[in-house]
Amino acid sequence: MAPSGQIQKSKTKAPKKKEQDEKEPEVLSKEKKQKLKELDEYIEGVLEEAGEDFLDQFKQVEGQ
Numbered sequence: 001m002a003p004s005g006q007i008q009k010s011k012t013k014a015p016k017k018k019e020q021d022e023k024e025p026e027v028l029s030k031e032k033k034q035k036l037k038e039l040d041e042y043i044e045g046v047l048e049e050a051g052e053d054f055l056d057q058f059k060q061v062e063g064q
Helices: 030-049 052-063
Strands: none
Touching: 030 052
């Protein structure tokens, strides 16, 4: 017990706010959207060239 006349501080900490909660979602510029679209198309092409066997293995690994 704390001696009389002294205040005992709580040892619990207040929860921290996450940075993402404080930030508003970033609006993507047209340039960034175009680059993401090109990247998606490139990835699709690579995956198609890799074949069905690779896609099946990839899905299994990704699902684990």
